[in-house]
Amino acid sequence: MAHFMTGCRGSRQGVTRLAGKDSAPSAFVQGWDSGVEIIGGNDADGDYFEVYGNGGSNGRLPRAYIGRLRGDGEGFKFTPYQDAKGAA
Numbered sequence: 001m002a003h004f005m006t007g008c009r010g011s012r013q014g015v016t017r018l019a020g021k022d023s024a025p026s027a028f029v030q031g032w033d034s035g036v037e038i039i040g041g042n043d044a045d046g047d048y049f050e051v052y053g054n055g056g057s058n059g060r061l062p063r064a065y066i067g068r069l070r071g072d073g074e075g076f077k078f079t080p081y082q083d084a085k086g087a088a
Contacts (some may be wrong), residue, residue: 004040004047030056037063046070 002018004025009015019025021042028037038054049069053062067080 001077003042006040028054030054032056032058035067046072 001020002010004023005016005018005023006019006027006075007014007027008027012060017025023078024039024041026037026039028035030036033056037054041048041050043060047070051066051069053061053064053066055063065081067078070077070079083084
């Protein structure tokens with residue numbers, strides 16, 4: 001059974017994909033000069049989503065780790081890069 005679901009919608013019909021807990025699903029959105037990538041995961045504390053910035057389609061900037069987002073059913077917690085465990 002799927003644990004994660006990713007989705008995308010642009011100028012055409014939207015699509016979704018399913019992934020298990022160990023699949024590390026990812027998605028990105030980028031323009032010409034900048035973009036963002038999200039990678040999902042699951043550990044002993046539950047689901048998390050790691051956020052990365054990138055240099056967009058032209059690739060002038062390197063990929064950079066921004067932080068980690070978690071939800072606990074009551075709210076969200078974002079841990080910026082400086083405080084994140086296992087920062088890549």
